[in-house]
Amino acid sequence: xxxxxxxxxxxxxxxxxxxxxxxxxxxxxxxxxxxxxxxxxxxxxxxxxxxxxxxxxxxxxxxxxxxxxxxxxxxxxxxxxxxxxxxxxxxxxxxxxxxxxxxxxxxxxxxxxxxxxxxxxxxxxxxxxxxxxxxxxxxxxxxxxxxxxxxxxxxxxxxxxxxxxxxxxxxxxxxxxxxxxxxxxxxxxxxxxxxxxxxxxxxxxxxxxxxxxxxxxxxxxxxxxxxxxxxxxxxxxxxxxxxxxxxxxxxxxxxxxxxxxxxxxxxxxxxxxxxxxxxxxxxxxxxxxxxxxxxxxxxxxxxxxxxxxxxxxx
Amino acid sequence: xxxxxxxxxxxxxxxxxxxxxxxxxxxxxxxxxxxxxxxxxxxxxxxxxxxxxxxxxxxxxxxxxxxxxxxxxxxxxxxxxxxxxxxxxxxxxxxxxxxxxxxxxxxxxxxxxxxxxxxxxxxxxxxxxxxxxxxxxxxxxxxxxxxxxxxxxxxxxxxxxxxxxxxxxxxxxxxxxxxxxxxxxxxxxxxxxxxxxxxxxxxxxxxxxxxxxxxxxxxxxxxxxxxxxxxxxxxxxxxxxxxxxxxxxxxxxxxxx
Amino acid sequence: xxxxxxxxxxxxxxxxxxxxxxxxxxxxxxxxxxxxxxxxxxxxxxxxxxxxxxxxxxxxxxxxxxxxxxxxxxxxxxxxxxxxxxxxxxxxxxxxxxxxxxxxxxxxxxxxxxxxxxxxxxxxxxxxxxxxxxxxxxxxxxxxxxxxxxxxxxxxxxxxxxxxxxxxxxxxxxxxxxxxxxxxxxxxxxxxxxxxxxxxxxxxxxxxxxxxxxxxxxxxxxxxxxxxxxxxxxxxxxxxxxxxxxxxxxxxxxxxxxxxxxxxxxxxxxxxxxxxxxxxxxxxx
Numbered sequence: 001x002x003x004x005x006x007x008x009x010x011x012x013x014x015x016x017x018x019x020x021x022x023x024x025x026x027x028x029x030x031x032x033x034x035x036x037x038x039x040x041x042x043x044x045x046x047x048x049x050x051x052x053x054x055x056x057x058x059x060x061x062x063x064x065x066x067x068x069x070x071x072x073x074x075x076x077x078x079x080x081x082x083x084x085x086x087x088x089x090x091x092x093x094x095x096x097x098x099x100x101x102x103x104x105x106x107x108x109x110x111x112x113x114x115x116x117x118x119x120x121x122x123x124x125x126x127x128x129x130x131x132x133x134x135x136x137x138x139x140x141x142x143x144x145x146x147x148x149x150x151x152x153x154x155x156x157x158x159x160x161x162x163x164x165x166x167x168x169x170x171x172x173x174x175x176x177x178x179x180x181x182x183x184x185x186x187x188x189x190x191x192x193x194x195x196x197x198x199x200x201x202x203x204x205x206x207x208x209x210x211x212x213x214x215x216x217x218x219x220x221x222x223x224x225x226x227x228x229x230x231x232x233x234x235x236x237x238x239x240x241x242x243x244x245x246x247x248x249x250x251x252x253x254x255x256x257x258x259x260x261x262x263x264x265x266x267x268x269x270x271x272x273x274x275x276x277x278x279x280x281x282x283x284x285x286x287x288x289x290x291x292x293x294x295x296x297x298x299x300x301x302x303x304x305x306x307x308x309x310x311x312x313x314x
Numbered sequence: 315x316x317x318x319x320x321x322x323x324x325x326x327x328x329x330x331x332x333x334x335x336x337x338x339x340x341x342x343x344x345x346x347x348x349x350x351x352x353x354x355x356x357x358x359x360x361x362x363x364x365x366x367x368x369x370x371x372x373x374x375x376x377x378x379x380x381x382x383x384x385x386x387x388x389x390x391x392x393x394x395x396x397x398x399x400x401x402x403x404x405x406x407x408x409x410x411x412x413x414x415x416x417x418x419x420x421x422x423x424x425x426x427x428x429x430x431x432x433x434x435x436x437x438x439x440x441x442x443x444x445x446x447x448x449x450x451x452x453x454x455x456x457x458x459x460x461x462x463x464x465x466x467x468x469x470x471x472x473x474x475x476x477x478x479x480x481x482x483x484x485x486x487x488x489x490x491x492x493x494x495x496x497x498x499x500x501x502x503x504x505x506x507x508x509x510x511x512x513x514x515x516x517x518x519x520x521x522x523x524x525x526x527x528x529x530x531x532x533x534x535x536x537x538x539x540x541x542x543x544x545x546x547x548x549x550x551x552x553x554x555x556x557x558x559x560x561x562x563x564x565x566x567x568x569x570x571x
Numbered sequence: 572x573x574x575x576x577x578x579x580x581x582x583x584x585x586x587x588x589x590x591x592x593x594x595x596x597x598x599x600x601x602x603x604x605x606x607x608x609x610x611x612x613x614x615x616x617x618x619x620x621x622x623x624x625x626x627x628x629x630x631x632x633x634x635x636x637x638x639x640x641x642x643x644x645x646x647x648x649x650x651x652x653x654x655x656x657x658x659x660x661x662x663x664x665x666x667x668x669x670x671x672x673x674x675x676x677x678x679x680x681x682x683x684x685x686x687x688x689x690x691x692x693x694x695x696x697x698x699x700x701x702x703x704x705x706x707x708x709x710x711x712x713x714x715x716x717x718x719x720x721x722x723x724x725x726x727x728x729x730x731x732x733x734x735x736x737x738x739x740x741x742x743x744x745x746x747x748x749x750x751x752x753x754x755x756x757x758x759x760x761x762x763x764x765x766x767x768x769x770x771x772x773x774x775x776x777x778x779x780x781x782x783x784x785x786x787x788x789x790x791x792x793x794x795x796x797x798x799x800x801x802x803x804x805x806x807x808x809x810x811x812x813x814x815x816x817x818x819x820x821x822x823x824x825x826x827x828x829x830x831x832x833x834x835x836x837x838x839x840x841x842x843x844x845x846x847x848x849x850x851x852x853x854x855x856x
Binding site (some may be wrong): 294 | 669741845
């Protein structure tokens with residue numbers, strides 16, 4: 001997997017060569033979205049369940065992390081933990097309902113979408129806590145312990161760059177370990193042939209739920225990071241367009257791989273900013289890429305590369 | 315006594331597929347179930363494996379009622395079924411197919427501690443299981459195809475892979491749904507050899523098939539079904555010479571044309 | 572109070588019938604061609620804006636503007652099918668994803684053309700009809716009547732005509748249908764044209780009553796999907812009824828419970844249906 005090693009190497013070394021704040025900002029957004037995309041792929045590409053629930057945990061954890069940190073005077077990192085726990089609870093509830101009733105792919109997507117929307121409406125209207133459509137302003141910064149300097153706030157593009165990159169790396173690491181284990185084999189079996197998996201002793205309900213819970217729990221960290229980085233949290237976090245963007249990233253980059261969603265995020269977050277585009281043109285681009293990928297390159301960039309390499313007898 | 319089927323009935327909206335069938339399967343036996351097409355053989359087997367819920371009646375495994383349990387739990391208890399139309403994980407290699415089936419074995423080896431596998435702390439067990447996969451593949455004469463994609467296998471190889479996966483689950487009772495159908499003569503001989511080895515190692519077998527010759531050589535005891543009812547039971551010679559059975563095959567054969 | 576409830580029932584029925592038209596289009600398309608077209612709401616949006624453009628900007632009288640608007644929507648549908656949809660036959664996930672892509676494209680194109688500011692048409696038929704104590708806006712009644720006619724025509728068309736029966740035959744067994752001389756690509760095109768044209772008509776009618784914005788299509792697709800599932804994906808008339816029921820639930824529900832949660836009622840009912848009666852209210856098990 002030298003391609004992977006190269007990619008990580010380049011990413012970690014980048015700020016040494018690249019100084020432009022604007023460019024670093026693009027990467028920061030890429031990394032945060034990549035966390036969403038990778039965790040979504042865990043559920044979709046690896047376990048075969050098309051979940052539209054990501055925006056819900058993205059938004060809820062953004063709000064929760066900030067509100068807990070501010071009202072309970074907790075450091076950022078401590079506040080992310082109850083948010084992740086909340087994501088797990090939500091995922092367990094929604095997942096249990098969906099998987100208990102054995103919803104097929106398409107209906108699963110619709111129901112998770114419905115639940116996500118209901119949560120969005122809830123968040124949007126709970127004005128006393130979330131400030132409704134006006135949103136919340138986040139002035140604080142996450143802090144880490146830096147040996148020698150004590151507790152240091154994360155400020156400036158370079159600090160944020162490494163922070164988000166490390167978070168992404170950890171997310172990928174956790175997902176990779178899970179996928180290479182018996183858990184990953186169960187996920188794959190469920191995706192390929194659920195009924196067969198059952199007769200081989202795999203508790204399909206449990207593993208679907210596990211995949212859903214883990215994916216959503218890890219995704220919740222992206223919410224906290226995004227909120228603190230942009231400094232502004234509003235109900236738009238929970239909108240359907242987040243689902244669309246994540247889906248497009250995974251499909252373009254390559255579903256069923258861990259690097260694919262990262263590549264997809266790089267392309268879809270980076271390019272539109274690099275080529276100065278209006279928001280509407282960007283949306284048209286998303287749509288076109290989505291359609292193109294589905295019809296012409298269903299394996300995505302990484303998937304197609306892998307297949308091409310396999311054919312050449314790598 | 316290993317498995318008991320007691321008064322098992324399955325009704326599908328007016329059609330009675332299985333009607334009040336009862337029989338026993340003793341440990342170490344090879345029991346064959348025969349009957350013309352539509353006699354309820356597959357339905358019966360599916361109920362025994364937990365894939366279908368019976369309308370009435372019971373299935374008891376080692377004295378415990380299992381007819382309402384989930385298929386994966388029943389598999390965990392030692393009863394594993396193969397499919398008539400071979401079911402495999404087409405995108406995975408033959409080796410990986412059987413590796414997936416090692417799930418139960420892993421559970422039995424590690425229990426709750428299988429979380430250790432994620433952090434790489436269960437190397438010994440992992441290696442043992444991987445070796446076992448190789449053994450099972452060798453037993454089924456699939457060793458050479460280990461790296462092939464399951465989707466590229468021939469029909470006979472796919473069926474064999476289905477059996478290999480079932481074997482990996484370490485079953486005490488193996489239920490085989492028409493294992494010989496669609497196979498050529500050499501493949502059937504291969505199948506007989508494999509089933510013989512499996513039986514000698516202690517597994518109880520219960521097969522459904524309508525190839526009479528195949529069952530005659532293999533089974534200790536045969537049960538004949540027709541229109542969902544048990545019409546005969548005994549040694550292969552006894553059953554196959556029963557007038558009711560002969561009539562079922564010849565008579566039914568015309569009607570089913 | 573009665574005025575309020577009745578008003579909401581009428582309102583809800585009209586909006587519900589719009590959902591129903593979308594739901595009917597989705598169900599019809601899927602049932603006959605195996606293609607999932609969730610972008611149907613966008614064709615409604617196209618029909619609506621086309622009507623607006625022709626009537627307000629182009630100066631055509633409203634009834635005259637409706638027809639070209641439907642044709643434009645149908646043409647867009649034809650092109651979408653030719654270029655994209657027909658490759659997603661029997662693949663629900665792909666159909667869903669292509670639809671999502673098209674929604675994005677159409678919506679953004681509409682944003683570029685018309686901006687996000689809602690636009691409205693001048694009153695086409697002002698005034699209300701008084702029935703006893705209650706006032707029912709005339710235009711709403713006209714729209715309602717037109718929708719009823721459309722539904723009846725669709726029903727008759729499917730049940731009685733050769734084409735309708737052929738469509739069902741094709742849905743049951745494509746090969747047999749082909750052998751019997753049903754020209755399947757033509758059938759597909761016909762279904763696509765009809766469903767998108769119908770959506771366009773819905774949009775044209777919508778334009779006469781409410782204000783338009785580029786995002787309207789997306790909302791209607793979600794609702795149309797809910798209606799189709801509510802009514803039962805197998806049942807054509809069921810999906811129409813599903814739409815009306817949904818519209819009325821939302822309308823009446825918002826009298827008694829906070830309006831903000833209006834969308835949530837439909838969602839909650841949808842989830843309940845999917846869990847307990849996945850074939851919908853009228854579908855077959």
